[in-house]
Amino acid sequence: MHRYANPTLFGRIIDRVRGPATLAGLALIAVGLYLGLFVAPPDYQQGESFRIMYVHVPAAWMSMFAYAGLAVSSAVYLIWRHGVADVAAKAIAPAGAAFTAIALVSGALWGQPMWGTWWVWDARLTSVLLLFFLYLGYMVLRDAFDSPERGARAAGILAVVGVVNLPIIKFSVDWWNTLHQPATISKLDAPSIHPSMLWPLLLMALGFTLLFVGIVCLRARAELLERRARTIEMQAALGGE
Amino acid sequence: MSDPMAPGPSGATPGLGRTLLAVLRRDLARTAGRSGDVVAVLAFFVVAATLFPLGVGPGPQVLSRIASGVVWASALLAVLLSLDRLFDTDRNDGALEALALAPAPLALVVVAKVVAHWLTTGLPLIVAAPVVAIMLQIDSAVLGTLMLSLAVGTPALSLIGAIGAALTLGARRGAALMPLLLLPLYVPVLIFGVGAVEAAANGLPTGPHLMLLGAGSVLALALAPLAAAAGLRAALD
Numbered sequence: 001m002h003r004y005a006n007p008t009l010f011g012r013i014i015d016r017v018r019g020p021a022t023l024a025g026l027a028l029i030a031v032g033l034y035l036g037l038f039v040a041p042p043d044y045q046q047g048e049s050f051r052i053m054y055v056h057v058p059a060a061w062m063s064m065f066a067y068a069g070l071a072v073s074s075a076v077y078l079i080w081r082h083g084v085a086d087v088a089a090k091a092i093a094p095a096g097a098a099f100t101a102i103a104l105v106s107g108a109l110w111g112q113p114m115w116g117t118w119w120v121w122d123a124r125l126t127s128v129l130l131l132f133f134l135y136l137g138y139m140v141l142r143d144a145f146d147s148p149e150r151g152a153r154a155a156g157i158l159a160v161v162g163v164v165n166l167p168i169i170k171f172s173v174d175w176w177n178t179l180h181q182p183a184t185i186s187k188l189d190a191p192s193i194h195p196s197m198l199w200p201l202l203l204m205a206l207g208f209t210l211l212f213v214g215i216v217c218l219r220a221r222a223e224l225l226e227r228r229a230r231t232i233e234m235q236a237a238l239g240g241e
Numbered sequence: 242m243s244d245p246m247a248p249g250p251s252g253a254t255p256g257l258g259r260t261l262l263a264v265l266r267r268d269l270a271r272t273a274g275r276s277g278d279v280v281a282v283l284a285f286f287v288v289a290a291t292l293f294p295l296g297v298g299p300g301p302q303v304l305s306r307i308a309s310g311v312v313w314a315s316a317l318l319a320v321l322l323s324l325d326r327l328f329d330t331d332r333n334d335g336a337l338e339a340l341a342l343a344p345a346p347l348a349l350v351v352v353a354k355v356v357a358h359w360l361t362t363g364l365p366l367i368v369a370a371p372v373v374a375i376m377l378q379i380d381s382a383v384l385g386t387l388m389l390s391l392a393v394g395t396p397a398l399s400l401i402g403a404i405g406a407a408l409t410l411g412a413r414r415g416a417a418l419m420p421l422l423l424l425p426l427y428v429p430v431l432i433f434g435v436g437a438v439e440a441a442a443n444g445l446p447t448g449p450h451l452m453l454l455g456a457g458s459v460l461a462l463a464l465a466p467l468a469a470a471a472g473l474r475a476a477l478d
């Protein structure tokens with residue numbers, strides 16, 4: 001049977017992080033939503049409907065951040081064969097896919113009043129849709145083998161290959177002059193957004209990140225327990241007890 | 242006929258170039274022995290393209306407007322369809338183990354196999370493309386650009402496809418998985434390929450699109466064999 005690279009220590013760390021991260025994330029999201037939805041002034045151009053930005057933009061950031069995490073964990077797993085890196089990758093994928101779905105749906109809801117359409121085939125939207133397909137492909141490929149390790153390695157390679165999509169998403173609004181607005185927070189010293197609108201956004205981003213960390217820890221804990229249960233089952237079957 | 246994979250008469254291991262050439266010749270000979278594979282891909286290409294006039298209506302204006310995209314998308318789907326046999330037969334008859342032990346890096350063996358795949362898939366598609374394009378009322382002035390864009394872009398399809406074929410080796414519903422895995426990686430090829438033809442149709446320079454397409458193929462040549470070889474090793478463990 002496979003010995004995972006110190007899952008005990010990994011388990012202890014995620015147990016320590018899981019609760020506080022989830023709670024702090026939810027609290028920050030609550031504060032951020034309140035400030036964003038009720039306190040921030042309406043946008044001079046977009047009126048009230050810009051407020052969906054407080055869900056849309058952090059979700060879109062998270063969709064890429066999570067993919068980077070997925071790719072890094074997969075690379076670590078492929079290079080050093082650390083089982084815990086694979087546990088992390090497996091835990092990240094559905095969470096990242098969920099944030100990508102939130103970004104796509106909230107973007108459609110924002111696009112309808114702003115552009116008069118739910119969907120346009122502009123570069124940013126299309127590349128994020130492809131990111132969603134990559135997450136789906138990762139999860140389905142992982143699942144498509146009888147041997148979990150074979151699935152983990154195949155999906156890991158796919159995750160690493162898919163990294164080429166990240167710079168395409170990041171720069172699509174700069175490279176192609178399409179309907180989607182260019183990045184607002186790109187200049188940290190003087191962002192083109194008023195502080196009263198910026199603060200809730202940053203709180204939401206931090207909240208989403210912490211919530212993501214909490215979810216990933218929870219899923220990783222479940223995966224570790226599942227693997228241990230499988231090992232015990234296997235030992236029982238082999239030991240004839 | 243002697244087995245090209247067997248060691249030479251003296252029992253010495255063949256050199257790198259001879260090994261790769263042997264892999265290439267073996268794959269080509271196998272496809273020549275089963276010409277149905279090539280016919281199936283071409284038939285799929287023509288049938289898929291035929292669906293569009295039936296679906297969107299036979300109006301020449303509409304058809305000539307979408308012809309380049311239809312040809313490119315149908316070619317892309319035909320390549321997807323052909324990928325399941327890239328490594329599958331080798332895996333079933335045990336040749337994959339032999340290839341992994343061959344006196345050549347597995348990534349280069351993948352390149353040799355991809356060249357064979359392109360010669361039996363991409364090349365026939367390029368030859369058949371003008372016929373389909375003319376059926377779709379394409380402006381004959383852009384036919385050359387269409388074929389050129391396919392010639393520059395289809396190697397990338399075969400190379401990236403090798404990754405998908407290697408990763409799904411032995412997977413349940415592997416062929417059904419392939420489109421989901423490869424579509425995100427294929428889309429840039431499609432965009433720049435069609436972009437070149439559209440530029441030609443509008444009297445704009447096609448160079449930038451073709452160069453980006455070529456850059457995609459070169460990038461795929463550099464990276465895809467490594468990823469595919471890693472996938473094959475995972476399948477062998």
